[in-house]
Amino acid sequence: MSASLRLLRRALTSRPVPRPCRRLLSQGSASRQHLDALVKKDKVVVFMKGTPAQPMCGFSNAVVQILRMHGVENYAAYNVLEDQDLRQGIKNYSDWPTIPQVYLNGEFVGGCDILLQMHQNGDLVNELKKLGVRSALLDKDQGEDKKDKK
Ligand SMILES: N[C@@H](CCC(=O)N[C@@H](CS)C(=O)NCC(=O)O)C(=O)O
Numbered sequence: 001m002s003a004s005l006r007l008l009r010r011a012l013t014s015r016p017v018p019r020p021c022r023r024l025l026s027q028g029s030a031s032r033q034h035l036d037a038l039v040k041k042d043k044v045v046v047f048m049k050g051t052p053a054q055p056m057c058g059f060s061n062a063v064v065q066i067l068r069m070h071g072v073e074n075y076a077a078y079n080v081l082e083d084q085d086l087r088q089g090i091k092n093y094s095d096w097p098t099i100p101q102v103y104l105n106g107e108f109v110g111g112c113d114i115l116l117q118m119h120q121n122g123d124l125v126n127e128l129k130k131l132g133v134r135s136a137l138l139d140k141d142q143g144e145d146k147k148d149k150k
């Protein structure tokens, strides 16, 4: 049987093509390409419920407050409550099941528990420093160091 006949027979006899996997083929706000661009566009990116000015969930609020403690106010925040494709898409993208999600320099860092841990163990100050994002806490520590040395 010729190759083209074989293809034709397969097309006629095969079962219906399954629905495309949304995770791989989703378009628009949930496509991997779009999300890749979003997380890389800004040094600090947060996917959250609500906005930094009006968080709609305690977990998202915790991330906003931790960043605020570090003097980080000027970051890209995306409200997943306004876009259900984005809400699911970002979970698929990071393979992390919950919101909020924090990205530093295009890298997924974690949700509010991880950010809190990084805040407590000093990793967040260091990461922000590496990114060239000034941390108010770092400034404060250095100010206190200088005072101590006087
Ligand atoms: N322990 C999590 C708390 C976040 C969490 O549990 N988020 C839930 C409730 S807001 C969530 O995103 N559920 C799925 C959804 O709402 O899409 C963290 O560290 O970020």
Ligand code: FES
Residues within 6 Å of the ligand: 049, 056, 057, 058, 059
């Ligand atoms: S919206 Fe209910 S716990 Fe976040």
